[in-house]
Amino acid sequence: MNPRRLTLDRFLPYRLSVASNAVSTRISNAYRKRFGLRISEWRLITILAESDRITPANLGEKTRMDKIAVSRAASALIERGLVSTDDNPADGRSHLLFLTPEGRALYGEIAPIALATEGELFATFSAEERVLLDMLLRRVETSALNGAKA
Amino acid sequence: MNPRRLTLDRFLPYRLSVASNAVSTRISNAYRKRFGLRISEWRLITILAESDRITPANLGEKTRMDKIAVSRAASALIERGLVSTDDNPADGRSHLLFLTPEGRALYGEIAPIALATEGELFATFSAEERVLLDMLLRRVETSALNGAKA
DNA sequence: TATTGTTATACTCTATAACTATA
């Protein structure tokens, strides 16, 4: 091993954090201004649009949010009439969440904007570079989550 | 252009956020438990170790933190005796921050741990992949910051 | 009048713990 000197500028966790914050701020501005949505709420909507009916626990897995964040985001969306619930026949402690027609309509508006914003952010990236970045990020994520237990 | 369907799992801003959060949590645990430092404080220490004497404004540029965050982090470090200040002969409104001997000693302890943690996180990455990730992250960051004005 | 830095305030995100209702 060649133990390099530490400089913040080349410290990968720092680069990751700074890039992620810049992107999150940009994305969050787009959703909040136009739709009054927080990122956590937007994540739920996206998964609900892909899933039809799903429990909060399942939503948490798919959005990488903990149960508290899911509960809060779901409450806000239900309050706004974008999401509704049904009993979960398989487990009385749980329930099933799904998009209302209003929620589906909102999703229909946001999804193209989300894709367009992503397109702008990665405009200079080739298709290969996008796939590569996706893969590298998944690998770091896995590594960070596994090592956290040790 | 080939307008793909939106899925959260393949949405790059999501992947970036999730990876960054996982890494930040891991890093922040390491600093907080052992040294009682927040990430913002740790960033200041790193830059101070690289810079000797520097104004808060300059620190903000190098750490990508705004003046409020710099002010708070600096206060905490001064309180702990890790950082000290001198007048800025060039501008009476400002001052110069620098590490005390205690601050330097702490930096000497943390720096190897930071590098080791980074090494663990990116253990499966080749040197080329690390450089590539660094470059891709810088490009997204630039893109996100520029576009935010529009 | 503009700028450096501090303080007050608030909003978001995340995490811990206590609680409820079901299993």
Added chain:
DNA sequence: TATAGTTATAGAGTATAACAATA
């Protein structure tokens, strides 16, 4: 007793605005 979900609370990051001191 264990689990699904909610609520309370707090810590940390980030942002706006008001302010003091200096340029």
